[in-house]
Amino acid sequence: MSSDTPSGIESIKIKNYRLLRDVSFAKLTKLTVLTGANGSGKSTVFDVFAFLHEAFSSGLRSAWDARNRMAGIRSVGADGPVEFELKYRTSVHRKSRLVTYQLAIDEERGAPVVVEERMRWTSAQGSGRPRDIIRFSRGQGAVWDEKSGRSEQVELESPDLLAVSALGQFRAHPRVRVLRNFVSGWYLSYISAGNSRTTPVAGPQERLSQTGDNLPNVIQYLQESHPERLGRIFEVLSQRVPHVERVTSDTLADGRLLLRLKDRPFDEPVLARFVSDGTLKLLAYLTIFYDPTPPPVIGIEEPENQLHPSLLPILADEIRQVSASAQVLVTTHSPDFLGAIYPQELWMIGRGPDGFAEVTRASDSQLIMEMIDAGAQLGALWNEGFLAAADPAGIR
Incomplete structure (x- = not known):
């Protein structure tokens, strides 16, 4: 493990955030899948990751305003603050x-x-007294100085500033900087094929935007800087969509980029606007999965939209491969996708009697595990109503 690279999120607790009045996800795997009925809270969990990412990247006030402030964030009827607890493992002086x-x-x-x-x-075994690295309230607090071995009192400019974002810009606080870079480096995807059909201004861009509207720019970047990665993307895409031979990002006379896909049966490539939604969306996902410097955490919401059902188990396999180098969070309704998922990777989300979300890991259900041991797949169990904690019909 690198001395400055978290190995992944181990757990997250959320309190008073919309439908998530009090939920916990413990012992998270590198691939974590959320499923449940519409309105059960899947997207709210996804939005927690987006909120933290935006708060670290753009500031708490920006993330707060984008969600209609506290009225749009805090659970209905709840008092007190909205709370998050995130745990991850890293290495400090070669010690976990x-x-x-x-x-x-x-x-x-x-x-x-x-x-x-x-x-x-804390230490690797969790023994001993935990050491506070930062502790702040309303813009005032203390940060541990590793060189001096003492805590230093610090006052921020405003009570809405995150100490991690402010202090993480300085090399004097390397552990704080690691956390800041970790969370601000997350990638949350809201890709749609329609957004990928744009003709943006030319210029290479290293990473796909959340909506996928800069796909031609990312293809241009890969063409120029990582042709071997682009070649691998073509290879995988042609295996999944056999008629596709290659993809190019061409600069027009007015400085815009045009995405073209070459079909094997034809001599000339076709414009992206004439390519199927599923092909474009799969191409967009592959640019994320084969990113030369993948994000530490990748979030994908409902990948089944616009994709043929037969591609979903294949997509799950691609996601599993990228989870070797990045942690991946997926929300889905698709039994085809669930058919390629292991019980310990699947969390079911439903609404409790009080209207708030309740979460259950599939592997914690004795009934589910007995059926899996007998040869069943999670996708079939979902179709038959045995994933009761996430069943829209409320089967118990």
Whole structure:
């Protein structure tokens, strides 16, 4: 394990965030799949990751405003702050450490405020007293200085600033910087084929946007800087969509980029706007999976949209391969996708009697495991109503 690279999220706890009044995901695998009925809270879990990413990248106020402030974030009828707890493992001086990051936010005088922000680490075995690396409230707190071995008092400019984002810009605080870079480096996907049909201004871009509207720019970047990666993408795409031979990103006279796909039976490539939705969306996903520097966490919401059902088990296999180097979170309704998932990777989300979300791991169900041991697949169990915790009909 690299000394400055978290190995992945081990657990996350969420309180008072919309439907997630009090939920926990423990012992997360490198591939984590969420399934449940419409309105059960799957997208809300996905949005928690998006909220934290935006708060670290663009500022808490920006993420807060984008969601209609506290009225759009806090659980209905709840009092007190919205809280998150994130645990991941990293290496410090060649020793494994479990890092815990806690964030509690509230509203005061119409503005967001960080009620508490705390980062601490423990030993690999979790023994001994955890050490606070940062501990802040309303813009004031302390940060541990590794060189001096002492805590230093720090005052931020505003109570809505995250200490991790502010202090993580300085080399003097390497552990804080690791966390800042880790969360701000997450990639959350809301790709649609329609957005991928754009003709943007030419210019290579290293990573696909959340909507996929810069796909031609990413293809241009791969053409120019990583042709071997693009070749691998063509290879995989042609295996999944046999008639596709190659993809090019060509610069027009007015400086815009045009995406073209070459079909094997024809001499000339066709414009992206004439290519099927499924082919374009699969191409967009492959640019993420074969990114030369993959994000530490990748989120994919409902990949089954616009894809043929036969491609979904194959897509699951591609995602499993990328999960060797990145942690992947997927939300889905698709039994075809679930058929390629292991029980320990699947979390079922349903609404409890109080209307708030409840989460259950499939591998924690004795009934599910007995049927899996007998040869059943999760996709078939979903179709037959045995994933009761996520069943829209409420079968128990």
